[in-house]
Amino acid sequence: MSKVEFKAVGMKYHTLEGETEALKDLSFTIEDNQFVSLIGPSGCGKSTTLSLLAGLLSPTDGQVMIDSKEVDGINQRVAYMLQEDYLFPWRSILDNVLLGLEIRGELNDSSRKRARQLLADYGLGDFEDYYPTQLSGGMRQRVALARTLAIEPDILLLDEPFSALDYHTKLALEDEVAQILREEKKTVILVTHDIGEAIAMSDRVLVFSERPGEIKSDYKIDLTIDGEYSTFKAREATEFNRYFNSLWEELDIYV
Amino acid sequence: MFKFIERILTKDAVTTEHGQYLKRVRLKKIGVKFSQLAILAVVIIAWELAARYKVIDPFITSYPTQIAKTIYKMALNGELVKHTWTTIYETLVGFTLGAIIGLIVATALWWSDYLSKVFEPYIVLLNALPKMALGPILIIWLGNGVTAIIGMSLLVSIIVTIMMVYNGFRETDNNKIKLLRTLGANQFQIFKKVVLMENLPTIFSALKVNIGLSLVGTIVGEFLVSKAGLGYLIVYGGQVFKLSLVMTSVIILCIVAGLLYYLIVWLEKRLIKWEN
């Protein structure tokens, strides 16, 4: 049974100026615990795909299924992490992490304890009572990750979560997040413009065509890594460059 | 002695250079405060002397010692507290009602896009209208008394509250709202957890503008109908040509305006702690 299934999904946006066909006849499946990256030219409908999965939008054609059930409204099993952290400046770090639990009415001693443990695991245990403005960009994004994982989702949607960070922080955080998510055994869908990031982090890369988005190709990523996995080691794997070059060529046409 | 002053000026310095920096900043701050007080002192003294030596006509300008005497007399016979309190009370009631109703209306407009579209031209129109023009109507509707004055105070401030707060609500960061929606928040939770919180600074700017406007409304109302209050004293003093009474009332009014403004600033500091 697939965790996620898109069946001939079409999505059209309507505005006063006209109609934009963002997705057309989009079909793919994602297995449980898979880490899949979506790459493709700008405006091809990657974010739209995530919004459909999160239940923020409904498709104008076809079906979006999670656990073989059609998505209907916000799904409690799905968590969405956006490009920026969008931490609330008026809430302390801990209160930011508790936001999702609070909204779902799941705030209790054990969930609070779990949230604090998440912060401690990400090296932010001492910052619980700080406010977001007092933290660096990388720390803030880790808080956003804790907020996302605090609601214990099965499926994680990440929309360019590292693109607002500086290069070093981005590399370090990529590795951290990849390790955490591998351990947690979640189904992850990552949208990114960074081919290297996609290869180093995922089990599979889906390449979108230009708008209206369809799957252009589907890469299974198999890297020979000796010892413990890390995105740094993944980048050193012999197959890395081969994947990079083919993906680069696939995208190159559109740049 | 100089050593001592130097030590105070460079207090909490981390290095000597930092000390010099702190000293410059603090000297400037002291300079500003000093100049402010100096201007006040010069004006008071010049006013007093000019009136004493008949450079200006003390009958139509009054003078500081006379004003001080008037205040003292009014304080003794209870007039001071009575009139000042009347004005503060009317202003606070009008202001609070205006703020609450304004906030409710702004929330309703944010809640329903349809409603806001429908009411937009009417709000713009009401905003452009000089509210004072409605004074006589208010008196007829609300009676010749305190209610009409409070009505005036409310009327002057409410439209500005609605416009400022609604515009703030509308410009709430869409991505924060999206984040909440992905977490499953309903409209009420979105309002409470993001829209309201993000706009607390806007709400306070509106309140700061409105505490002044409410006072204007109250004074105008008192001009028109009242039997007590600073506005009444000013009109009464003008009619019987007791300029010292008029000047005294104006000065008390200045102090009241300042105090009311700082009341809002104080509330703001207590509520918005994350900004600094």
Ligand SMILES: Nc1ncnc2c1ncn2[C@@H]1O[C@H](COP(=O)(O)OP(=O)(O)OP(=O)(O)O)[C@@H](O)[C@H]1O
């Ligand atoms: N709310 C909307 N209303 C109208 N058109 C929209 C809306 N959201 C997206 N679109 C259009 O749909 C298309 C796909 O948008 P989407 O955001 O999914 O692209 P994307 O692949 O995420 O792009 P990027 O890589 O730049 O983030 C774009 O042409 C965009 O202009």
Ligand SMILES: [Mg+2]
């Ligand atoms: Mg996008």
